[in-house]
Amino acid sequence: MTDAAETAPTRRRTSIGGRRNPESAAAILDAAAAILAENGLGGFSIEAVARRAGAGKPTIYRWWPNKAALLIDVYARQKETVLQADTGSLQGDLEDVLSRLFDFWRHTPAGAAFRSIIAEAQSDPEALERLRAFLIERRAYVREIVERGIARGDLPADADGAAIVEMLFGFAWMRLLTGDLGAAEDIPRRVHLILKGAA
Amino acid sequence: MTDAAETAPTRRRTSIGGRRNPESAAAILDAAAAILAENGLGGFSIEAVARRAGAGKPTIYRWWPNKAALLIDVYARQKETVLQADTGSLQGDLEDVLSRLFDFWRHTPAGAAFRSIIAEAQSDPEALERLRAFLIERRAYVREIVERGIARGDLPADADGAAIVEMLFGFAWMRLLTGDLGAAEDIPRRVHLILKGAA
Amino acid sequence: MTDAAETAPTRRRTSIGGRRNPESAAAILDAAAAILAENGLGGFSIEAVARRAGAGKPTIYRWWPNKAALLIDVYARQKETVLQADTGSLQGDLEDVLSRLFDFWRHTPAGAAFRSIIAEAQSDPEALERLRAFLIERRAYVREIVERGIARGDLPADADGAAIVEMLFGFAWMRLLTGDLGAAEDIPRRVHLILKGAA
Amino acid sequence: MTDAAETAPTRRRTSIGGRRNPESAAAILDAAAAILAENGLGGFSIEAVARRAGAGKPTIYRWWPNKAALLIDVYARQKETVLQADTGSLQGDLEDVLSRLFDFWRHTPAGAAFRSIIAEAQSDPEALERLRAFLIERRAYVREIVERGIARGDLPADADGAAIVEMLFGFAWMRLLTGDLGAAEDIPRRVHLILKGAA
DNA sequence: GCGTAAACGAGACGGTACGTCGCGTCTTAGG
DNA sequence: CCTAAGACGCGACGTACCGTCTCGTTTACGC
Numbered sequence: 001m002t003d004a005a006e007t008a009p010t011r012r013r014t015s016i017g018g019r020r021n022p023e024s025a026a027a028i029l030d031a032a033a034a035i036l037a038e039n040g041l042g043g044f045s046i047e048a049v050a051r052r053a054g055a056g057k058p059t060i061y062r063w064w065p066n067k068a069a070l071l072i073d074v075y076a077r078q079k080e081t082v083l084q085a086d087t088g089s090l091q092g093d094l095e096d097v098l099s100r101l102f103d104f105w106r107h108t109p110a111g112a113a114f115r116s117i118i119a120e121a122q123s124d125p126e127a128l129e130r131l132r133a134f135l136i137e138r139r140a141y142v143r144e145i146v147e148r149g150i151a152r153g154d155l156p157a158d159a160d161g162a163a164i165v166e167m168l169f170g171f172a173w174m175r176l177l178t179g180d181l182g183a184a185e186d187i188p189r190r191v192h193l194i195l196k197g198a199a
Numbered sequence: 200m201t202d203a204a205e206t207a208p209t210r211r212r213t214s215i216g217g218r219r220n221p222e223s224a225a226a227i228l229d230a231a232a233a234i235l236a237e238n239g240l241g242g243f244s245i246e247a248v249a250r251r252a253g254a255g256k257p258t259i260y261r262w263w264p265n266k267a268a269l270l271i272d273v274y275a276r277q278k279e280t281v282l283q284a285d286t287g288s289l290q291g292d293l294e295d296v297l298s299r300l301f302d303f304w305r306h307t308p309a310g311a312a313f314r315s316i317i318a319e320a321q322s323d324p325e326a327l328e329r330l331r332a333f334l335i336e337r338r339a340y341v342r343e344i345v346e347r348g349i350a351r352g353d354l355p356a357d358a359d360g361a362a363i364v365e366m367l368f369g370f371a372w373m374r375l376l377t378g379d380l381g382a383a384e385d386i387p388r389r390v391h392l393i394l395k396g397a398a
Numbered sequence: 399m400t401d402a403a404e405t406a407p408t409r410r411r412t413s414i415g416g417r418r419n420p421e422s423a424a425a426i427l428d429a430a431a432a433i434l435a436e437n438g439l440g441g442f443s444i445e446a447v448a449r450r451a452g453a454g455k456p457t458i459y460r461w462w463p464n465k466a467a468l469l470i471d472v473y474a475r476q477k478e479t480v481l482q483a484d485t486g487s488l489q490g491d492l493e494d495v496l497s498r499l500f501d502f503w504r505h506t507p508a509g510a511a512f513r514s515i516i517a518e519a520q521s522d523p524e525a526l527e528r529l530r531a532f533l534i535e536r537r538a539y540v541r542e543i544v545e546r547g548i549a550r551g552d553l554p555a556d557a558d559g560a561a562i563v564e565m566l567f568g569f570a571w572m573r574l575l576t577g578d579l580g581a582a583e584d585i586p587r588r589v590h591l592i593l594k595g596a597a
Numbered sequence: 598m599t600d601a602a603e604t605a606p607t608r609r610r611t612s613i614g615g616r617r618n619p620e621s622a623a624a625i626l627d628a629a630a631a632i633l634a635e636n637g638l639g640g641f642s643i644e645a646v647a648r649r650a651g652a653g654k655p656t657i658y659r660w661w662p663n664k665a666a667l668l669i670d671v672y673a674r675q676k677e678t679v680l681q682a683d684t685g686s687l688q689g690d691l692e693d694v695l696s697r698l699f700d701f702w703r704h705t706p707a708g709a710a711f712r713s714i715i716a717e718a719q720s721d722p723e724a725l726e727r728l729r730a731f732l733i734e735r736r737a738y739v740r741e742i743v744e745r746g747i748a749r750g751d752l753p754a755d756a757d758g759a760a761i762v763e764m765l766f767g768f769a770w771m772r773l774l775t776g777d778l779g780a781a782e783d784i785p786r787r788v789h790l791i792l793k794g795a796a
Numbered sequence: 797g798c799g800t801a802a803a804c805g806a807g808a809c810g811g812t813a814c815g816t817c818g819c820g821t822c823t824t825a826g827g
Numbered sequence: 828c829c830t831a832a833g834a835c836g837c838g839a840c841g842t843a844c845c846g847t848c849t850c851g852t853t854t855a856c857g858c
Contacts, residue, residue: 013830013831014826014827014829014830014831015826015827015828015829015830015831016827016829016830019828019829020829021829021830024829024830024831040321040322041321041322042322042323044322045817045818045819046818046819046820047817047818047819048818050831050832054831055830055831055832056830056831056832056833057819057820057821057831057832057833058820058821058822058823058830058831058832059829059830059831061820061821062829062830066820115321116321116322118317118318118321118376119317119318119319119321119322120318121376121377122239122240122314122315122317122318122376123239123240123241123315123318124241128377128378131377132377132378135377160388160392163385163388163389163392164392166370166373166389167366167369167370167389167392167393169373170366170369170370170371170372170373171365171366171369172369173369173372173373173376174365174368174369174372177317177320177321177372177376178320178327178330178331178334179327179331186362189359189362190362190365190366192396193359193362193363193366193393193396193397194366194392194393194396195396196395196396196397196398197391197392197393197394197395197396197397198392198395198396199395211809211810212809212810213808213809213810213847213848213849214807214808214809214810214847214848214849214850215808215809215848215849215850216806216807216808216848216849216850216851217805217806217807217808217849217850217851218807218808218849218850219808220808220809223808223809223810244838244839244840245839245840245841246838246839246840247839249810249811253810254809254810254811255809255810255811255812256810256811256840256841256842257808257809257810257811257841257842257843257844258808258809258810260841260842261808261809265841410804410805411804411805412803412804412805412852412853412854413802413803413804413805413852413853413854413855414803414804414853414854414855415801415802415803415853415854415855415856416800416801416802416803416854416855416856417802417803417854417855418803419803419804422803422804422805438719438720439719439720440720440721442720443843443844443845444844444845444846445843445844445845446844448805448806452805453804453805453806454804454805454806454807455806455807455845455846455847456803456804456805456806456846456847456848457803457804457805459846459847460803460804464846513719514719514720516715516716516719516774517715517716517717517719517720518716519774519775520637520638520712520713520715520716520774521637521638521639521713521716522639526775526776529775530775530776533775558786558790561783561786561787561790562790564768564771564787565764565767565768565787565790565791567771568764568766568767568768568769568770568771569763569764569767570767571767571770571771571774572763572766572767572770575715575718575719575770576718576725576728576729576732577725577729584760587757587760588760588763588764590794591757591760591761591764591791591794591795592764592790592791592794593794594793594794594795594796595789595790595791595792595793595794595795596790596793596794597793609835609836610835610836611821611822611823611834611835611836612821612822612823612824612833612834612835612836613822613823613824613834613835614822614823614824614825614832614833614834615823615824615825615831615832615833615834616823616824616832616833616834617834618834618835621834621835621836642812642813642814643813643814643815644812644813644814645813647836651836652835652836653835653836653837653838654814654815654816654836654837654838655815655816655817655834655835655836655837656834656835656836658815658816659834659835663815797858798856798857798858799856799857799858800855800856800857800858801854801855801856801857802853802854802855802856803852803853803854803855804851804852804853804854805850805851805852805853806849806850806851807848807849807850808847808848808849808850809846809847809848809849810845810846810847810848811844811845811846812843812844812845813842813843813844813845814841814842814843814844815840815841815842816839816840816841817838817839817840818837818838818839818840819836819837819838819839820835820836820837821834821835821836822833822834822835822836823832823833823834823835824831824832824833824834825830825831825832826829826830826831827828827829827830
């Protein structure tokens with residue numbers, strides 16, 4: 001069971017001329033996701049990814065400056081899933097967002113990837129900056145949902161949207177980082193707690 | 200506090216018989232804390248700690264099975280500060296706890312240590328278990344404050360104490376992990392959000 | 399099968415007052431010999447000897463300044479076997495000495511011990527000095543046999559006894575050091591070669 | 598010869614592509630020889646060699662599986678000196694071979710290297726095997742000289758060449774291992790003893 | 797006959813070296 | 828100019844022994 005052979009079994013991948021080979025990029029991201037899913041951050045190294053992808057280390061370093069960047073790409077590659085949600089009520093929308101997020105983290109390599117990104121950010125300032133930027137973007141998305149709820153009248157006009165979003169993300173992170181994604185059933189209560197507080 | 204050992208290592212530390220030498224343990228924890236404070240988790244390695252402490256690596260491994268255990272001890276060593284709080288109201292008590300916690304994380308090596316512990320736990324299952332155990336204990340402490348508030352009548356008897364505590368810790372972790380401990384001024388609003396939601 | 403229990407099964411060994419405990423010395427030498435016989439020089443360490451002997455390391459260091467000294471004692475402890483030989487002819491006497499020596503090296507821990515002593519002497523000048531001293535003594539013994547042969551008329555009076563002895567020992571060492579003690583059957587031819595040369 | 602690398606390490610050595618860098622190999626062997634010459638086997642460690650060679654330990658382990666292999670290469674690297682010898686008589690040829698060998702061992706790091714190889718072989722079975730193989734080859738070379746002497750009529754046709762060679766090597770080893778290479782003046786007598794015995 | 801001295805086991809101490817792994821950089825040979 | 832390959836210097840990993848130290852205990856000897 002040579003891992004490298006999984007995605008590109010028959011032929012050896014090589015240069016396609018003076019530009020990036022998308023097959024290589026894909027193989028690298030696939031390999032990275034697979035390693036994360038199987039062995040977690042512990043077994044994740046550039047060497048291991050290169051080995052499994054059948055790629056040269058310099059090829060990885062050419063396109064991703066460091067481990068964090070690669071992890072972020074692994075994460076970003078699968079995030080389409082989480083997007084939309086409109087259930088008619090803010091409570092429902094937020095429940096939906098969090099449920100999807102928990103599922104996404106639990107059932108794809110994304111969870112392991114995101115845990116790794118956070119971990120990496122604790123020792124690498126640049127990775128922290130990337131994480132913060134990413135977080136701002138993600139929060140903005142949920143913020144919109146909250147604002148929509150305010151517009152809809154689910155919350156008073158002066159409700160603190162930023163606080164709501166921050167508390168919910170804090171809750172989600174805590175669950176992710178402590179390996180507690182399983183207990184998704186108290187998402188509704190938590191959302192309710194926050195929304196009632198903001199009312 | 201590590202200065203004494205650094206500038207005036209008057210005599211060589213050695214065994215004091217067939218049992219643990221507390222001086223060595225102290226020197227190691229001091230060195231670990233100092234490295235964490237100065238270089239962050241990136242520069243933190245058992246080798247570096249041993250070097251700075253003037254200790255042998257095996258001495259460290261004898262007493263701390265891995266990096267995570269050492270980090271937890273570094274953290275635990277300074278936590279007395281956070282304890283007390285009784286301001287008369289639950290809002291005040293929780294504000295006080297969080298403010299002290301933020302200060303503690305910001306102004307001692309404990310913040311860097313705790314960030315490192317969380318990061319480490321993302322790749323080391325055993326470290327994760329230690330972290331969860333630690334977290335349970337810490338939450339229980341804040342939980343007591345909440346229960347006291349309930350007894351006092353600040354919250355209805357059926358208020359969900361666990362949820363309150365979890366949301367507050369989630370908030371604190373988020374701030375710690377994203378390097379946002381500075382903005383402690385919105386602690387009161389966050390506490391208020393939660394308490395109002397629980398009322 | 400706790401090794402320490404072999405020689406002193408029931409009771410724990412301890413001090414017998416302000417002087418050397420012969421039981422300890424014996425246990426240490428036994429353990430050293432056993433380790434050498436079973437694992438060779440590779441597995442031989444002061445720690446291992448102490449462990450197996452149920453002795454403290456300082457007890458070993460108190461009586462043997464270094465590994466070489468201990469090895470020499472292990473060797474010396476068993477050498478009585480090799481001694482006497484008087485077959486009536488010099489050829490016979492020397493054959494007898496060499497055969498006994500080969501057997502001694504092959505069938506007791508002494509062979510491993512002596513190989514270890516020689517090895518040790520290549521990195522430790524003091525051990526080399528001890529080895530040379532030991533060698534002088536052993537050669538003198540064989541030298542006597544040769545002189546007896548000269549007196550008996552087996553060799554001319556001007557025969558170079560030192561050379562004879564040195565060549566025979568060189569032969570024996572070579573066999574020992576290359577693990578070739580098995581082929582003892584050509585001892586007679588080698589002795590004959592030398593004696594004929596000296597005639 | 599190692600000076601160039603030590604005092605003028607003008608530029609950093611690095612990879613030259615996916616194949617062995619001969620400069621690194623040379624630097625490592627130089628460093629090993631120098632350490633052996635200066636500090637003997639006692640100061641010889643892979644770490645020390647790497648340090649002195651300005652090489653990484655893995656680079657050494659990549660090409661030499663263990664200490665013994667490296668020592669053998671150090672030895673082999675300098676052995677061209679010993680080869681030739683044709684003085685017209687077997688006595689002269691053998692004297693020449695032994696004298697050259699003694700000089701070689703005394704005046705180059707080869708002596709220390711070979712002592713170390715023998716020592717290493719006493720604890721490492723694989724090293725012993727390498728040593729035996731090497732020995733067979735070296736003996737074959739001297740054996741040829743002896744056969745040439747037999748062909749020339751210096752010895753009877755039924756002379757035991759193997760015995761002659763073994764006794765001479767045994768003598769040389771003994772001198773090497775006991776630090777007695779100085780007294781080279783009795784080489785002729787020893788050779789004569791053997792040849793007369795074989796006549 | 798009792799205190800002292802020395803040896804005992806145990807095991808911690810500061811170290812050095814082990815052999816392995818991953819880092820990020822470099823150079824090749826070949827599309 | 829990109830690709831797979833893989834060597835390079837570096838440095839941390841966790842382990843094994845080194846030789847030294849101090850402990851608390853156990854005798855025997857000498858005052």
